[in-house]
Amino acid sequence: MQDPNEDTEWNDILRRKGILPPKETPKDEEEEEELALQQQSIVKTYESMSLQELEENEDEFSDEDEAAMEMYRQKRLAEWKATQLKNTFGALEEISGQDYIKEVNQAGEGIWVVLHLYKQGIPLCTLINQHLAELARKFPQTKFLKSISTTCIPNYPDRNLPTLFVYYEGEMKAQFIGPLVFGGMNLKADELEWRLAESGAIKTDLEENPKKQIQDQLMSSIRSSLPTGRDSESDDDF
Numbered sequence: 001m002q003d004p005n006e007d008t009e010w011n012d013i014l015r016r017k018g019i020l021p022p023k024e025t026p027k028d029e030e031e032e033e034e035l036a037l038q039q040q041s042i043v044k045t046y047e048s049m050s051l052q053e054l055e056e057n058e059d060e061f062s063d064e065d066e067a068a069m070e071m072y073r074q075k076r077l078a079e080w081k082a083t084q085l086k087n088t089f090g091a092l093e094e095i096s097g098q099d100y101i102k103e104v105n106q107a108g109e110g111i112w113v114v115l116h117l118y119k120q121g122i123p124l125c126t127l128i129n130q131h132l133a134e135l136a137r138k139f140p141q142t143k144f145l146k147s148i149s150t151t152c153i154p155n156y157p158d159r160n161l162p163t164l165f166v167y168y169e170g171e172m173k174a175q176f177i178g179p180l181v182f183g184g185m186n187l188k189a190d191e192l193e194w195r196l197a198e199s200g201a202i203k204t205d206l207e208e209n210p211k212k213q214i215q216d217q218l219m220s221s222i223r224s225s226l227p228t229g230r231d232s233e234s235d236d237d238f
Contacts, residue, residue, distance in 0.1 A: 090140035092116075092133040097151045104145070105170040112142045112201045117149040117156065117163040124179050124187070125162045131189040138193075139202040166199045174199035183211070 015022060095103050095115075107113050116132055118125035129146055136144035149156040149163065156163075162182060166174040176182065176195065183191070190210045197204035 088140045089143045090137055092129065092136045092144045092146055095145050095147050095152075097147070097153075100147070100152055103143070104165075104167055107143055107167065107170060109169060111169065113165075113167040114142060114144050114196060114201050115152075115165045115167070116144075116146040117152060117161065117165070118146055119149055119158060119161055122158070122161055124182060124185060127185060127187060128162050128164075128182065128192070131187070131192045134189050135193055135196070135202070142202050164196075166196065166201045168200065173201075 093103075104113050104115055114132065114135075116125075116128060118129060120126075132144050132146065136142075149158075149161055160177050162176075162179065164174075164176040165172060188210060190206060193202065193204050194206055194209050194211070196202050197206065
């Protein structure tokens with residue numbers, strides 16, 4: 001008697017005609033199909049998660065989850081790396097007024113832009129350009145730009161220089177205008193880093209404002225140089 005589950009052309013014809021019942025699926029194949037469906041379901045459950053969320057929920061994965069999730073994690077990691085490479089800048093670039101809309105207003109999704117309006121011959125502008133070049137190398141995910149002020153904004157007054165504009169996704173988030181804001185030629189790179197971090201343009205590892213440390217040291221020095229009450233009484237005796 002012919003086996004109805006045998007793989008023959010004749011049995012296939014009989015199955016299509018309804019004479020033979022559908023071929024029985026071996027148990028191993030059924031289990032593999034069920035596992036594949038489970039993995040697809042797992043991926044759908046977690047496909048909206050970021051890499052950080054995947055790490056946070058890792059303890060919830062069962063052994064069956066791991067193969068599917070590892071494949072998905074590698075996919076998300078590759079996407080993240082591609083985005084990071086695409087959004088890497090790393091240098092202070094010069095732009096003209098014609099570049100303004102493209103480089104600043106249309107910088108792209110998730111992009112912070114720091115734009116320095118300056119003029120040659122102004123020492124503080126030169127100093128800030130040096131600091132920004134250093135910060136651009138330190139924070140390559142932020143776009144650092146410089147432009148001669150009057151090429152971007154006609155008749156922009158020199159008294160407002162240096163000027164820093166901070167943008168995120170084309171929208172202005174902060175502005176620093178004029179020499180008094182920067183504290184003059186004593187401005188240090190880490191102080192500028194702190195100011196930009198406060199605006200959100202960069203993520204600094206500084207724990208407090210470096211300028212505050214200088215102020216605290218100055219006040220401590222002043223207090224230590226002041227005469228004590230005993231010294232004042234002695235002076236009065238003379």
